[in-house]
Amino acid sequence: MPKRAFRYAVVDAFTGEPFKGNAAAVCLLEDGAGDGGEPLDERWMQAVAAEFNTPITAFLARSGPTGAGAAEFRIRWFTPVRESELCGHGTLAAAHYLIASGLVECDAIEFMAKSGRLTAKKVTLSDDASPSAEHCSKFMVELDFPVIPVAKCNSAETLPIPDTLNGASVMNELQTISAFSDLIVEVSSCAEVDNVCPNIAELVQCPGRGVAVTGPAREGSSYDFVTRFFSPKYGINEVIWHQEINLAEGCVCHS
Numbered sequence: 704m705p706k707r708a709f710r711y712a713v714v715d716a717f718t719g720e721p722f723k724g725n726a727a728a729v730c731l732l733e734d735g736a737g738d739g740g741e742p743l744d745e746r747w748m749q750a751v752a753a754e755f756n757t758p759i760t761a762f763l764a765r766s767g768p769t770g771a772g773a774a775e776f777r778i779r780w781f782t783p784v785r786e787s788e789l790c791g792h793g794t795l796a797a798a799h800y801l802i803a804s805g806l807v808e809c810d811a812i813e814f815m816a817k818s819g820r821l822t823a824k825k826v827t828l829s830d831d832a833s834p835s836a837e838h839c840s841k842f843m844v845e846l847d848f849p850v851i852p853v854a855k856c857n858s859a860e861t862l863p864i865p866d867t868l869n870g871a872s873v874m875n876e877l878q879t880i881s882a883f884s885d886l887i888v889e890v891s892s893c894a895e896v897d898n899v900c901p902n903i904a905e906l907v908q909c910p911g912r913g914v915a916v917t918g919p920a921r922e923g924s925s926y927d928f929v930t931r932f933f934s935p936k937y938g939i940n941e942v943i944w945h946q947e948i949n950l951a952e953g954c955v956c957h958s
Contacts, residue, residue, distance in 0.1 A: 707732070713727070716799070730760060731800075752781035752783055763797055775813045777815050782934075782937045789816065797823075827842050853887060854877065867902050867905040872895055876888055883911060889917055892919060893920055903940050915931070
């Protein structure tokens with residue numbers, strides 16, 4: 704397996720404090736890697752991701768201009784055990800690293816992934832930043848991902864989810880329709896989301912990448928709903944963040 708020198712950083716996404724949020728390693732490869740030059744070595748990337756042992760490792764290779772227009776980078780994501788088709792916090796970490804380190808001069812970055820084109824935009828915060836942004840410094844990163852449709856689950860293809868989630872009050876079961884699939888399970892309350900203790904061995908048998916358990920945020924919260932994501936098939940029993948989303952403001956807060 705060849706040796707390669709590359710720049711890297713470990714970014715704690717969705718938090719303003721070190722060692723919190725959701726960690727992602729970001730590796731910046733040589734310009735042109737995987738773009739007509741020396742092909743990217745998947746075995747090498749997987750070995751690097753296993754060495755970092757963070758929930759996700761994002762590999763970047765510059766593929767377009769970095770002047771006034773949007774900078775363009777190819778991106779791939781690997782968990783410690785396999786490649787992931789799409790990763791939100793890994794993309795956010797990659798964009799933050801490129802912007803904060805001064806590697807891009809513009810406010811927009813386009814990532815070309817196997818799953819399509821993803822856009823990240825730098826949003827400068829005003830002095831009167833909203834409470835939802837109070838833990839962020841100087842700027843935020845706004846992500847624009849393609850819409851992924853969902854449909855009702857085929858009961859013949861899924862496990863008895865209430866049993867798999869050890870008795871959670873399941874209100875709805877949906878499945879994403881795309882090149883990869885996730886199971887989305889809606890429960891009755893934020894407390895139900897917090898208290899979910901799934902049978903990991905059974906979750907491995909679920910179709911797709913993993914299971915997202917979601918429910919309404921607590922009364923009086925500035926967010927609309929909360930989510931936990933379990934993906935033992937990808938080597939991550941649970942993604943280590945707790946997510947709260949405000950639909951009106953488009954804000955996402957993880958702690």
